[in-house]
Amino acid sequence: EVQLVESGGRLVQPGGSLRLSCAASGFTLRSYDMIWVRQAPGKGLEWTSYISRFGDTVYYADSVEGRFTISRDNARNSLYLQMSGLGAGDSAIYYCARAFSSGGVVVDLWGQGTLVTVSS
Amino acid sequence: DIQMTQSPSSLSASVGDRVTITCRASQDCSNSLAWFQQKPGKAPKSLIYAASTLQNGVPSRFSGRGSGTDFTLTISNLQPEDYATYYCQQYYSFPVTFGGGTRVDI
Numbered sequence: 607e608v609q610l611v612e613s614g615g616r617l618v619q620p621g622g623s624l625r626l627s628c629a630a631s632g633f634t635l636r637s638y639d640m641i642w643v644r645q646a647p648g649k650g651l652e653w654t655s656y657i658s659r660f661g662d663t664v665y666y667a668d669s670v671e672g673r674f675t676i677s678r679d680n681a682r683n684s685l686y687l688q689m690s691g692l693g694a695g696d697s698a699i700y701y702c703a704r705a706f707s708s709g710g711v712v713v714d715l716w717g718q719g720t721l722v723t724v725s726s
Numbered sequence: 727d728i729q730m731t732q733s734p735s736s737l738s739a740s741v742g743d744r745v746t747i748t749c750r751a752s753q754d755c756s757n758s759l760a761w762f763q764q765k766p767g768k769a770p771k772s773l774i775y776a777a778s779t780l781q782n783g784v785p786s787r788f789s790g791r792g793s794g795t796d797f798t799l800t801i802s803n804l805q806p807e808d809y810a811t812y813y814c815q816q817y818y819s820f821p822v823t824f825g826g827g828t829r830v831d832i
Contacts, residue, residue, distance in 0.1 A: 651813055653822040665820045710758040710817035714781055716769040
């Protein structure tokens with residue numbers, strides 16, 4: 607089955623760090639660009655980061671620039687998001703998503719999400 | 727950054743109705759526009775890309791139109807499983823940006 611499965615979300619204290627993982631199965635990760643999108647409770651979708659197929663190009667939203675690092679291990683079919691300096695505004699469900707290039711980055715597959723809660 | 731504005735923010739409709747959602751971009755984004763469906767407690771699902779191209783497996787009652795700054799998503803013959811929140815997204819340039827969402831309910 608073609609799917610993405612996120613893990614690593616948990617309760618973390620303000621100022622803390624966390625690493626999220628996204629495991630791909632049923633397809634070859636290196637054939638796709640990948641992004642992370644988050645959704646705060648009761649709110650809309652917010653893109654946070656992008657990484658190209660071989661990891662040579664990354665982009666971040668201003669809201670996470672300098673605090674989050676997106677990376678990938680194509681040999682392990684895995685995507686990661688290292689988060690640091692976490693604040694209450696980072697509390698959200700984090701989704702990884704697969705994308706292909708067609709006039710831009712087109713998302714065609716989403717994971718089920720992992721919940722990050724930042725609170726003391 | 728390209729700002730995406732959806733309207734309406736919510737609407738009520740009945741099974742069998744034709745529903746149209748509008749998305750307006752603050753700048754020209756060509757046809758680099760996608761639509762997503764999200765049901766409560768679930769991950770988003772990709773419906774349309776390139777403004778009008780259906781993703782694999784998406785029913786033909788969903789259709790998209792537009793280019794430049796004005797786009798629409800139409801659901802013809804609304805089905806019970808279509809009650810959800812719909813988001814537009816531009817991927818013409820980074821940062822990728824989403825509209826605020828349109829909730830479709832009974």
